[in-house]
Amino acid sequence: MKLTILGCYAATPRTITNPTSQVLEIKNHMFLIDCGEGTQVQLRKNKLKFSKINHIFISHLHGDHFYGLIGLLSTFMLLNRQTDLHVYGPKGIKDIILLQLRYSNSFTPYKLYFHELRSKESEVVFEDKKVIVKTIPLKHRIYTNGFLFAEKKGDRKLNPKAIEFYEIEKCYYPKIKSGGDIVLSDGTLIPNDKITFDPIQPKSYAFCSDTVYDEKIIPIINECDMLYHESTFLESEVDLAERTMHSTAKQAAMIAAKSRVKQLILGHYSTRYDSILSFKNEAEIIFPNVLLADDGCSFEF
Amino acid sequence: MKLTILGCYAATPRTITNPTSQVLEIKNHMFLIDCGEGTQVQLRKNKLKFSKINHIFISHLHGDHFYGLIGLLSTFMLLNRQTDLHVYGPKGIKDIILLQLRYSNSFTPYKLYFHELRSKESEVVFEDKKVIVKTIPLKHRIYTNGFLFAEKKGDRKLNPKAIEFYEIEKCYYPKIKSGGDIVLSDGTLIPNDKITFDPIQPKSYAFCSDTVYDEKIIPIINECDMLYHESTFLESEVDLAERTMHSTAKQAAMIAAKSRVKQLILGHYSTRYDSILSFKNEAEIIFPNVLLADDGCSFEF
Numbered sequence: 001m002k003l004t005i006l007g008c009y010a011a012t013p014r015t016i017t018n019p020t021s022q023v024l025e026i027k028n029h030m031f032l033i034d035c036g037e038g039t040q041v042q043l044r045k046n047k048l049k050f051s052k053i054n055h056i057f058i059s060h061l062h063g064d065h066f067y068g069l070i071g072l073l074s075t076f077m078l079l080n081r082q083t084d085l086h087v088y089g090p091k092g093i094k095d096i097i098l099l100q101l102r103y104s105n106s107f108t109p110y111k112l113y114f115h116e117l118r119s120k121e122s123e124v125v126f127e128d129k130k131v132i133v134k135t136i137p138l139k140h141r142i143y144t145n146g147f148l149f150a151e152k153k154g155d156r157k158l159n160p161k162a163i164e165f166y167e168i169e170k171c172y173y174p175k176i177k178s179g180g181d182i183v184l185s186d187g188t189l190i191p192n193d194k195i196t197f198d199p200i201q202p203k204s205y206a207f208c209s210d211t212v213y214d215e216k217i218i219p220i221i222n223e224c225d226m227l228y229h230e231s232t233f234l235e236s237e238v239d240l241a242e243r244t245m246h247s248t249a250k251q252a253a254m255i256a257a258k259s260r261v262k263q264l265i266l267g268h269y270s271t272r273y274d275s276i277l278s279f280k281n282e283a284e285i286i287f288p289n290v291l292l293a294d295d296g297c298s299f300e301f
Numbered sequence: 302m303k304l305t306i307l308g309c310y311a312a313t314p315r316t317i318t319n320p321t322s323q324v325l326e327i328k329n330h331m332f333l334i335d336c337g338e339g340t341q342v343q344l345r346k347n348k349l350k351f352s353k354i355n356h357i358f359i360s361h362l363h364g365d366h367f368y369g370l371i372g373l374l375s376t377f378m379l380l381n382r383q384t385d386l387h388v389y390g391p392k393g394i395k396d397i398i399l400l401q402l403r404y405s406n407s408f409t410p411y412k413l414y415f416h417e418l419r420s421k422e423s424e425v426v427f428e429d430k431k432v433i434v435k436t437i438p439l440k441h442r443i444y445t446n447g448f449l450f451a452e453k454k455g456d457r458k459l460n461p462k463a464i465e466f467y468e469i470e471k472c473y474y475p476k477i478k479s480g481g482d483i484v485l486s487d488g489t490l491i492p493n494d495k496i497t498f499d500p501i502q503p504k505s506y507a508f509c510s511d512t513v514y515d516e517k518i519i520p521i522i523n524e525c526d527m528l529y530h531e532s533t534f535l536e537s538e539v540d541l542a543e544r545t546m547h548s549t550a551k552q553a554a555m556i557a558a559k560s561r562v563k564q565l566i567l568g569h570y571s572t573r574y575d576s577i578l579s580f581k582n583e584a585e586i587i588f589p590n591v592l593l594a595d596d597g598c599s600f601e602f
Contacts, residue, residue, distance in 0.1 A: 012376040015345050037372045038339055044316050061404040063375045067368075071338040074364045075313040092404035099400055103362040103393035105443050142406050 001026045001151070001203050002300045003226070006042035008267035008293040010210075010232050010246075011064055013037050018295050019064035020209060020268060022228070023048055024149055027130040032056045033147060033207050039068035040075055046296060051081060055126060057133070058089030059209060060144035066093070070100050073108065081110045088115040088125050088133075090143045117145055122220050130154070136220050138211035140245045146209065148220060151202035162195040203301060206261070209268045212242060213251040218259045226301050227261040228293065230268035231279050237270075249279040253286035263301070267293035302327045302452070302504050303601045304527070307343035309568035309594040311533050311547075312365055314338050319596050320365035321510060321569060323529070324349055325450055328431040333357045333373075334448065334508050340369035341376055347597060352382060356427060358434070359390030360510060361445035367394070371401050374409065382411045389416040389426050389434075391444045418446055423521050431455070437521050439512035441546045447510065449521060452503035463496040504602060507562070510569045513543060514552040519560045527602050528562040529594065531569035532580050538571075550580040554587035564602070568594035 002025040007018025019036025023043070030052040032039075043050045050072070058066050066089070076085065085108075087093060094114035101108070115125060117135060126133040129152070136146035155177035168182055176182060182190045206221040209230035221227055232246035241248050247255075249266055256264035264287055266279045273279075276292055283290045291299065303326040308319025320337025324344070331353040333340075344351045351373070359367045367390065377386065386409075388394060395415040402409070416426060418436060427434040430453070437447035456478035469483060477483060483491045507522040510531035522528055533547035542549050548556075550567055557565035565588055567580045574580075577593055584591045592600065 011379055013339075013342050013372065015342055037369070038314075038342065041314050041316055041339065061401075063372060063401070063405060067372045067375075068338070071314065071364055071368045074368075078312055090404075096401055096404060100362075100364070100397055103391075103397060103443075104364060142404075 001149075001205060001226075002298055003205065003228075003265075004046055004048065004298040005267065005293045005295060006039055006046060007036050007295050008269065009295070010268050010270050012271075013064075014271065017271060018042055019067075020059075021068065022207065023053075024205060024207075026149055026205070027151060029055065029131060031133075031149065034059055034065045034209070035067075035069040035072060036064045037067040037071075040072045042295070043072075051076075051079070051083070054083060054085060056085070056087045056089075057125075057147050057207075058087065058093055059138070059146060059207070060140060060142055061090050061092055061096075062142065062210070065210075069093075070097055073097060073101075073112065074104075074106070076110060077106060077108050081108075084111045084113065086113045086115060086126075088147075089117060090145070091116045091118050118143075122148075134220070136206060136208055136217050138208060138217065139214045140210045140212065144210060146207050146211070146217070146221075148204060148206045148224065150204040150224075153202050154199040156192065156196035156199055159195050159197055166190055166195065168195065205301075208255075210246055212245040213247050213255070215255070215258065218255065221255075221259045221261060223260050223262075225262045226265065226299065227256055227259065227263070228265040228267060229255055231266040231283070232268050232270050234273065234278055234282055249282040250286060253283035253290065256283075256287045256290075263289040263291060265291045265293050265299065302450075302506060302527075303599055304506065304529075304566075305347055305349065305599040306568065306594045306596060307340055307347060308337050308596050309570065310596070311569050311571050313572075314365075315572065318572060319343055320368075321360075322369065323508065324354075325506060325508075327450055327506075328452060330356065330432060332434075332450065335360055335366045335510070336368075336370040336373060337365045338368040338372075341373045343596070344373075352377075352380065352384075355384060355386060357386070357388045357390075358426075358448050358508075359388065359394055360439070360447060360508070361441060361443055362391050362393055362397075363443065363511070366511075370394075371398055374398060374402075374413065375405075375407070377411060378407060378409050382409075385412045385414065387414045387416060387427075389448075390418060391446070392417045392419050419444075423449075435521070437507060437509055437518050439509060439518065440515045441511045441513065445511060447508050447512070447518070447522075449505060449507045449525065451505040451525075454503050455500040457493065457497035457500050460496050460498055467491055467496065469496065506602075509556075511547055513546040514548050514556070516556070516559065519556065522556075522560045522562065524561050524563075526563045527566065527600065528557055528560065528564070529566040529568060530556055532567040532584070533569050533571050535574065535579055535583055550583040551587060554584035554591065557584075557588045557591075564590040564592060566592045566594050566600065 310318035
């Protein structure tokens with residue numbers, strides 16, 4: 001998995017910072033997560049081939065998380081994109097996009113599917129053979145979801161030496177990979193773990209922005225490999241965080257610790273602070289593995 | 302008058318070019334003309350104090366001319382703007398903005414007035430003591446207006462020597478400035494032109510984007526000081542220009558020549574061309590005073 005941060009600052013785009021948007025590369029997918037104003041330019045700057053984006057996940061309908069969507073969809077139109085495009089987001093996203101296309105008398109040459117979300121419980125929004133995406137219901141001023149992106153457990157790996165030793169034919173490989181035992185021609189049963197290795201441990205990434213401190217998300221993001229949790233404020237502004245339904249760096253770290261995730265990425269910083277290093281310092285008191293998101297940086301895990 | 306080009310390229314924003322937006326400073330007003338995606342960042346880059354913008358003119362509802370508007374209005378909200386804001390644009394602009402504010406559960410702390418345009422004839426959309434703004438109906442794929450920004454003729458200037466010579470009292474100055482004659486205490490009539498100079502000649506600026514070649518605009522923009530006329534294409538793509546209802550550089554120059562304007566600014570270039578110099582070369586064959594718009598440049602006149 002590779003996560004590229006296109007923008008990770010709160011509120012308004014500025015000359016040096018961008019509102020929320022991320023690209024997650026996972027099992028041949030390029031998922032776009034949120035799409036603040038200027039996202040298409042950030043995609044270009046980061047040399048991400050955005051024709052590969054087929055699924056866009058929008059957390060909520062505050063502008064700094066979706067004002068760039070209509071522009072990106074229009075650019076796909078100008079580029080004469082043909083591939084289906086899926087947008088997952090709160091109820092309303094379809095209205096907003098279609099109204100603008102209607103007034104500009106535009107029709108996308110590609111099929112545009114909206115998957116509007118209303119549930120307050122976690123639900124599966126995307127699934128294929130290798131990946132599953134679930135919502136993480138968040139508590140914010142308006143209806144908001146984070147998203148949990150999880151690789152599925154892959155096939156067991158063949159042990160080439162054992163396969164050769166028992167002279168197992170190729171036609172049995174799929175059965176063995178999916179965990180089946182083998183009976184040899186003389187009737188001997190070879191249990192699966194004698195001829196295979198464990199598959200690579202599947203990875204998971206949880207995106208949680210924007211949200212107040214909320215322990216209800218812990219069972220959903222539990223033990224994930226990488227957690228992006230918003231930290232709009234420092235603990236010195238904890239009252240403001242509560243009032244605006246955002247989190248502090250300390251609170252993000254508490255969620256990371258209680259969820260026993262492997263690593264925490266902080267982001268969605270208010271632009272009131274001179275340096276984002278204070279966010280890391282504050283979080284590290286609670287949780288050891290803290291990374292700082294910044295526009296244009298990427299993380300592989 | 303000072304015109305700053307924030308963006309002057311067609312279609313999609315890129316790392317090095319921006320979609321249409323301009324700021325016109327005229328008689329203490331800072332008018333924003335069109336507002337493509339990224340306009341608020343361009344305003345910051347060009348160090349324009351955007352709290353001074355009270356009037357925004359939108360030519361048409363193609364994305365490259367207004368996708369930045371909702372972001373700018375939201376930023377005004379976050380900055381707790383209190384001053385009234387007026388948006389002039391095609392019917393639909395109000396729907397589009399209010400729908401997005403509604404879904405984000407946002408309310409502007411400032412009064413937001415929409416002046417929706419439907420007329421196919423030129424009409425006055427703004428007027429105060431010193432400035433008048435009229436629409437320039439353009440022919441494009443959807444309902445589109447250019448805008449003519451004209452200074453009003455100012456007061457006549459007092460001739461200090463003559464005023465002193467005739468010993469005219471201050472209380473008569475307003476009457477004299479507005480063109481009135483004076484009768485001295487001995488009954489002598491002093492005609493206005495003996496005690497005043499002509500006022501400075503008022504200037505005008507015509508913004509015409511997007512449009513096919515259309516001579517109907519000539520009477521409206523006639524003899525204006527500065528004309529911005531779109532030139533999406535070069536004459537080699539004249540068929541494409543007609544099909545997409547855009548203009549070539551040659552056509553823009555023909556409009557400038559027939560309207561006997563003083564200067565022509567070209568812009569709204571398609572990004573298919575390597576250099577914009579070819580636009581100037583093509584236009585100068587028809588019309589001598591050609592300037593090239595480019596993002597971040599400004600013109601004083």
